[in-house]
Amino acid sequence: MTTPSSTDVHAFEFRASDADLDDLHSRLRAARLPESETVSPSESGRRRWSQGVPLADLQEVVGYWRTGYDWHKFEDRLDAVGQFRTIIDGLGIHFMHCRSARVDAVPLIMTHGWPGSIAEFVDVVDALANPDDPGAPVFHVVVPSLPGFGFSGRPSATGWGTEKIAAAWVELMQRLGYRKFLAHGGDWGGVVTTILGGRFPEHVLGIHTTLAQATPGMTTEGLTADERRWAEDTRDFRLHRSAYAKQQATGPQTVGYSLVDSPVGLLAWILDKFAEWTDTEDSPFETISRDRLLDNVTLYWLTRTGASSARIYYESHDSLDPNLRVDVPAAITTYPHDIEKTPRAWARHRFRRIARWHAPESGGHFPSLENPQGFVGDLRDGLAAVMAEIGTRST
Template sequence: MNCPTGEVQAFETHATDADLNDLRTRLAAARLPEAETVYRPAPHPRRWEQGVPLADLVDIVNHWRTDYDWRPFEARLNRIGQYRTIIDGLGIHFLHRRSARADATPVILTHGWPGSIAEFIDVIDDLADPEDPEAPAFHVVVPSLPGFGYSDKPATTGWGVGKIAAAWVELMGRLGYGQFAAHGGDWGGVITTVLGGRFPGRVLGIHTTLAQAPPCLTTDGLTAAERKWIEETRDFWHHRAAYAKQQATRPQTIGYSLVDSPVGLLAWILDKFAEWTDTDDSPFETISIDRILDNVTLYWLTRTGASAARIYHESHGGVNALDPELRVDVPSAISIYPHDIEKCPRVWAQERYRQIVRWRTPETGGHFPSLEVPGYFVKDLREGLAAVLAAGFR
């Protein structure tokens, strides 16, 4: 669906029966490799060390083919309210849930990879219209990143985190929100940092689960726990981030598999949900299988495996990467979940975020807290943004 530049138009999702039948046919005809050579009976923390175990994948593929129903998720997106608008020549899709409260604050929530707008589907209503009248309420905007979901796929380079942040400012302005708060994790956290740093006149403050410290900071003075954080983060990037290197250097190559094979797409995404969630064995300990399949099916139906991967090519290094000199002076609330893949000590974070008004280290949760611990996530986000807004009014 196209709309004139500058206009915001309603949008509805409806996958064709032909596309859903094609998905089931491909799943039924899938060719699978032999089992991994590190087999261990479930549950076991090292059961996934060669990737998604064959037995698990077979079960999930069978569920996806015979039991999973895309229609309830599709209907829920339509009930929340979907829209599209063209910014810098690119169609941007977003969810928009206005609160019934007159005192509600606009907030934009930005997802990352391998997530999508599905990350926030279970928290939007609670943020917009909380049961507690004393709790803060928000007009919630959840855009799909360029190349993700129902946003257009960029046909040229340039859509890195800086350009996306500028597009979000334009988007919020078109919705009548001259000032707003922002939240994000993963790539959404980087974009939220850019929003706070580059657009202080528009952004009231930020909440993020990904603090990005400037480079080349010393470990002198860090606590033992903080040093462990640094070691874990370095271990991740040195030994468990081949996916990021692949997508940053050859997104087109991996993209053929992700767009052509639903099983390949499922395994590529499920591997990250398994490793990055705060669980002992399987991501389904905290996230339902259907919610993960909602996310994967959204990638499949929109054929965005390649285009979503390109955010790494656009934003890892080069002119489109996060500026190492960027500083965030607006009030910031930061929550570092214990099983996230990057954990930044507060003393490092303070070198970039100059006004941290709330810092939390929850006891549970990983890279996808809005899906893993949605009740806690909503409470933490409310309290974090309340602290941000209070600091801004002082």
């Protein structure tokens, strides 16, 4: 009998047990909730959320989670895309992989962030790999779960920061037969994608990112009024709305007890960010379905990764090398309601070959969930510009 190699890639399937789902429902029924927020009843829109997730909103989602939501539908969606697992540097890495039937397809790795997961991309993979338009750019799509997230392994020692993750992604793509590839990411996935483009130009053809972190020390002199507003918005976010990041960077174990033990606590911790970071007037459910948000939260719950996912902040918060430069072509999209927005003049200091710069009129931190069709179109256009830049420079 042949012993499987640690470098083997295996098909993966997950089915939550009745016992695990019954336990979830039992905890939801028994949840102890605080009193209502003291925000004035006359407040509306985002001001309703000024103290966090409103009690009435949370109760509504908890009720649906317990009586209306069907986790098994999400399991079926993942299986339809195709799931696999392999071991890299001693850690199990889970990923979706959808190969296109077209011979002109280019490999593409897409990396999610926090508090997202592979659920961010489940509705766009098929459109990218099997477009209806025969003239549209097409890709072999790989979507890994970050270490400590979802069905990937939970690191048992320090060291799994964004630099190591980027190196692991290169190894993953080589195992799949993709020596050269494109990369996309936002949030932590944007940091990993930046590192991929900067550290591994021999493998990475180009990148598309919704997070173009600038190098430190940039001046606001010469910026347009809109660019100054972007810089002020980002500064405001870091000063006044990033307590969650500081908590997870300094005490992931402490907050992790609540996130692993209480499904309502986990839901509130994640729902608060979806509400704040989406481009909506009030509720994130104006653009993202309750089912898809609960797919994401339930994935965290069933895999007990509330603590392990938080540790990416401990490993890598504010650690992107200030001297890192990206010389491969880059397409950058900045959505108006995202949490960090970098003026183009600043981005040019790190991203040396910006093939396409796009600032849509609407959209937030989770574009693939808020507007899947628009996200696919933007990603195609961005990567088409990257590929055209490669072709121009190589002739």
